[in-house]
Amino acid sequence: MSSVDFKTYVDQACRAAEEFVNVYYTTMDKRRRLLSRLYMGTATLVWNGNAVSGQESLSEFFEMLPSSEFQINVVDCQPVHDEATPSQATVLVVICGSVKFEGNKQRDFNQNFILTAQASASNTVWKIASDCFRFQDWAS
Amino acid sequence: MADDGKSYNEHNDRVSVPRRRKGRGPFRWTGNRRSGRGNSGVRSNRLDEDDGDVAMTDAQDGPRVRYNPYVNRSNRRGDNWYDRDRIHVTVRRDRGPPERGVAGPSQDGTTKNWFKITIPYGRKYDKAWLLSLIQSKCSVPFTPIEFHYENMRAQFFVEDASTASALKAVNYKIVDRENRKISIIINSSAPPQILQNELKPEHVEQLKLIMSKRYDGSQQALDLKGLRTDPDLVTQNIDVVLSRRNCMAASLRIIEENIPELLSLNLSGNRLFRLDDLSPIVQKAPNLKILNLSGNELKSERELDKVKGLKLEELWLDGNPLCDSFRDQSTYISAIRERFPKLLRLDGHELPPPIAFDVGAPTMLPPCKGSYFGTETLKRLLLHFLQQYYAIYDSGDRQGLLDAYHDGACCSLSIPITPQNPNRSNLAEYFKDSRNVKKLKDPSLRFRLLKHTRLNVVAFLNELPKTQHDVNSFVVDISAQTSTLLCFSVNGVFKEVDGKARDFLRAFTRTFIAVPASNSGLCIVNDELFVRNASPEEIQRAFAMPAPTPSSSPVPTLSPEQQEMLQAFSNQSGMNLEWSQKCLQDNDWDYTRSAQVFTQLKAEGKIPEVAFMK
Numbered sequence: 179m180s181s182v183d184f185k186t187y188v189d190q191a192c193r194a195a196e197e198f199v200n201v202y203y204t205t206m207d208k209r210r211r212l213l214s215r216l217y218m219g220t221a222t223l224v225w226n227g228n229a230v231s232g233q234e235s236l237s238e239f240f241e242m243l244p245s246s247e248f249q250i251n252v253v254d255c256q257p258v259h260d261e262a263t264p265s266q267a268t269v270l271v272v273i274c275g276s277v278k279f280e281g282n283k284q285r286d287f288n289q290n291f292i293l294t295a296q297a298s299a300s301n302t303v304w305k306i307a308s309d310c311f312r313f314q315d316w317a318s
Numbered sequence: 319m320a321d322d323g324k325s326y327n328e329h330n331d332r333v334s335v336p337r338r339r340k341g342r343g344p345f346r347w348t349g350n351r352r353s354g355r356g357n358s359g360v361r362s363n364r365l366d367e368d369d370g371d372v373a374m375t376d377a378q379d380g381p382r383v384r385y386n387p388y389v390n391r392s393n394r395r396g397d398n399w400y401d402r403d404r405i406h407v408t409v410r411r412d413r414g415p416p417e418r419g420v421a422g423p424s425q426d427g428t429t430k431n432w433f434k435i436t437i438p439y440g441r442k443y444d445k446a447w448l449l450s451l452i453q454s455k456c457s458v459p460f461t462p463i464e465f466h467y468e469n470m471r472a473q474f475f476v477e478d479a480s481t482a483s484a485l486k487a488v489n490y491k492i493v494d495r496e497n498r499k500i501s502i503i504i505n506s507s508a509p510p511q512i513l514q515n516e517l518k519p520e521h522v523e524q525l526k527l528i529m530s531k532r533y534d535g536s537q538q539a540l541d542l543k544g545l546r547t548d549p550d551l552v553t554q555n556i557d558v559v560l561s562r563r564n565c566m567a568a569s570l571r572i573i574e575e576n577i578p579e580l581l582s583l584n585l586s587g588n589r590l591f592r593l594d595d596l597s598p599i600v601q602k603a604p605n606l607k608i609l610n611l612s613g614n615e616l617k618s619e620r621e622l623d624k625v626k627g628l629k630l631e632e633l634w635l636d637g638n639p640l641c642d643s644f645r646d647q648s649t650y651i652s653a654i655r656e657r658f659p660k661l662l663r664l665d666g667h668e669l670p671p672p673i674a675f676d677v678g679a680p681t682m683l684p685p686c687k688g689s690y691f692g693t694e695t696l697k698r699l700l701l702h703f704l705q706q707y708y709a710i711y712d713s714g715d716r717q718g719l720l721d722a723y724h725d726g727a728c729c730s731l732s733i734p735i736t737p738q739n740p741n742r743s744n745l746a747e748y749f750k751d752s753r754n755v756k757k758l759k760d761p762s763l764r765f766r767l768l769k770h771t772r773l774n775v776v777a778f779l780n781e782l783p784k785t786q787h788d789v790n791s792f793v794v795d796i797s798a799q800t801s802t803l804l805c806f807s808v809n810g811v812f813k814e815v816d817g818k819a820r821d822f823l824r825a826f827t828r829t830f831i832a833v834p835a836s837n838s839g840l841c842i843v844n845d846e847l848f849v850r851n852a853s854p855e856e857i858q859r860a861f862a863m864p865a866p867t868p869s870s871s872p873v874p875t876l877s878p879e880q881q882e883m884l885q886a887f888s889n890q891s892g893m894n895l896e897w898s899q900k901c902l903q904d905n906d907w908d909y910t911r912s913a914q915v916f917t918q919l920k921a922e923g924k925i926p927e928v929a930f931m932k
Contacts, residue, residue: 188765192755199756224795227687244681252848253756254732256768259724259843261833262803270805272829272846274734281681288827288848292798292805308798310807314825316686316793318855 187257191269194293194304195255198271202291202306203248206240213240216306218296223309226316244280251275258292267295268307286314432475433482434507435462437500440472448472452502455491458484459618461592464510475510482506517568521556525565526572539582539608542569546588560588561615566595574602582608586634591615593624600627612665613637619653626657633658636665689794696796700806701917702910703832703840704794705890708787712812712889716780720772722842724833729775729845730768731782744819747783748849775845783819787812788861790892804832804840811852811860823852823860883909891916897929 205213214237217223223230223239230239251274258268271291278284292307440448449462460481462474476482482504489502517525528550532541545551546559558565573580580603590596590611599606606628616622616638633654635641644650651669655661662669691697710718730753733745753767769778791810798805807829814822831844852860876884880902887909888898893916905912919925 184770185765188768189761192761192764195755222797224690224797225684227690227793227795228684229690229692239684242680242684244683245679250756251735252732252754254730254753254846254848255755256728256730256844256846258803258831259726259728259833261724261726262831262843263800264802270829270831270844270846272732272848274732274827274848274850279681279683280679282683288807288809290797290805290807290829290846292831308805310795310797310805310829312793312795312807312809312827313686314827314850315853315855317859 544587
């Protein structure tokens with residue numbers, strides 16, 4: 179990544195992150211059934227130390243979670259170095275917010291995603307390669 | 319019986335509503351088919367004489383009367399000698415259809431009264447035999463109150479006119495073993511003595527004392543098993559019988575005033591034959607989850623309707639007559655579950671999970687776990703890396719981190735948004751570097767806050783406040799791993815060691831993406847650091863393993879280098895100097911190997927607590 183190109187990558191990462199955060203948490207709260215479609219087939223989720231891999235397992239996992247109301251406060255993002263993901267535009271998105279799961283108290287969480295652009299013949303779709311979620315007070 | 323329906327409809331809508339809703343009438347009876355037929359016989363008789371609508375209402379509502387929690391109150395209101403007398407006269411005179419006559423006084427809304435039932439020469443008969451014989455011929459189920467013998471007579475009380483009139487109809491309809499017809503005489507009466515009187519205040523005080531002895535605060539459990547035979551009560555000659563309304567009411571009042579948080583109540587072996595008087599518990603102890611009613615005299619599962627507002631998870635009913643009235647176990651379970659859908663255990667047996675669980679939306683979250691490393695190899699690799707990284711990070715000079723970063727690495731920092739002026743929050747030192755793209759829309763600012771290339775990243779880190787991390791607080795999740803990438807996040811706490819916020823405790827979540835380094839280690843390409851104030855719980859847990867103090871200084875035979883290494887190792891591992899030195903010596907003062915061995919032994923739980931005590 180040359181320095182000139184880097185700014186372009188940063189802009190792209192920010193746009194992807196902003197768009198992603200809108201889509202992801204709206205889908206999570208309102209169209210949970212579709213949420214797993216945002217993940218790659220090989221994606222991994224580590225949810226408070228519980229690892230879930232593959233679209234089908236993710237689908238089951240999300241179905242099991244109570245309905246949610248997410249509120250996003252902080253979003254940071256970085257273009258992932260291409261030595262880590264050769265020839266694939268990849269973005270790290272880091273999120274802090276609070277969530278109220280039905281029947282549970284509202285809790286703060288940190289979450290990070292690796293998003294990668296999946297190019298097909300007709301268009302390019304961004305998908306989640308990994309997802310790591312943890313409550314700030316997970317130990318209590 | 320007709321008067322019941324009429325009077326409630328005309329005089330008291332509030333009362334009539336629940337009765338009508340429940341009005342599945344005789345079809346609900348499980349006990350006695352014959353009495354069901356008897357009842358319909360009465361109904362058709364009455365259809366000839368009475369208004370059809372009224373008869374229908376009556377036929378449905380008659381048997382339900384005793385299940386209405388309001389009945390007793392309306393009874394008390396209407397309880398005066400004048401009304402009683404008029405009903406009394408009517409009933410006694412009546413040999414044919416009794417309904418007309420009874421309908422008179424019922425217009426005043428005073429249908430509810432007590433009646434004394436007398437069986438002359440009843441002493442000849444066994445109580446159980448006699449009562450079951452009467453019940454088998456009586457068109458409504460009845461509850462005999464205060465059954466007793468007086469001279470040769472057997473007597474008991476029932477508490478409403480419809481039941482009394484149904485019993486009247488049994489007069490001379492039953493025969494004893496010598497084929498003698500048994501007469502049944504009905505008289506209106508005052509409420510039975512035992513129901514009239516409240517407990518004496520001093521008895522209530524005694525009862526309170528005994529209940530507090532029988533209360534287990536740690537389990538929030540009250541054990542009133544066989545209360546009547548409580549030695550304290552017996553020796554003081556206090557008669558507390560929970561099957562009596564006044565006693566149950568007094569007990570419930572004590573619960574309400576002293577232990578409304580009650581979770582578990584044992585009422586076994588108290589000869590409870592109905593639960594009307596227990597029903598206020600639904601309001602008085604709304605958290606009750608475990609109820610033991612075993613070894614009582616409950617005859618119908620419908621008694622449970624009176625307490626079905628309880629969200630019971632565990633119920634004991636064995637040893638009640640009602641248990642024998644079911645075809646099989648599944649009928650029994652489903653009849654009970656109908657009342658308590660959340661029930662998990664019945665008579666000590668685990669029930670199959672409630673169906674409602676599948677239908678209802680989930681509210682259970684998966685349990686939270688500690689670090690997720692995936693494999694032991696990754697765990698060792700990462701813990702080693704983090705120990706080295708934070709040893710340098712906390713050393714006071716972060717320049718040494720240059721080796722940990724890729725040439726094209728980037729790094730950014732974020733803090734939680736604070737509604738108030740960020741300068742007043744004590745995260746002010748981090749605020750100027752905070753990169754929240756949700757708030758910052760200016761592309762050039764976004765670009766500037768993202769530190770890019772190794773030198774810029776390390777220079778940036780070097781300017782952040784000096785820190786001491788609590789390595790024991792670290793929780794690490796590896797969320798992605800390929801041949802070219804390792805993505806992991808580290809959660810933990812650190813304290814600042816100088817500046818304005820000296821000794822202030824922060825919590826952080828740091829997300830790294832690393833690529834394989836030439837020396838089979840890791841090389842960071844992405845680093846995002848989120849810093850917030852530690853919560854009170856985190857402050858309490860932080861640095862629970864004490865750092866060494868100067869008083870426990872190492873033996874002076876160590877070289878200055880070794881002393882420095884020992885101090886660093888002790889800081890990192892949380893072990894005291896003695897154990898840290900032992901670990902380093904055992905590994906020939908190879909810091910990295912010592913750290914690996916420590917990490918492995920700690921993970922295996924092989925390091926004793928004493929190693930962490932200063």
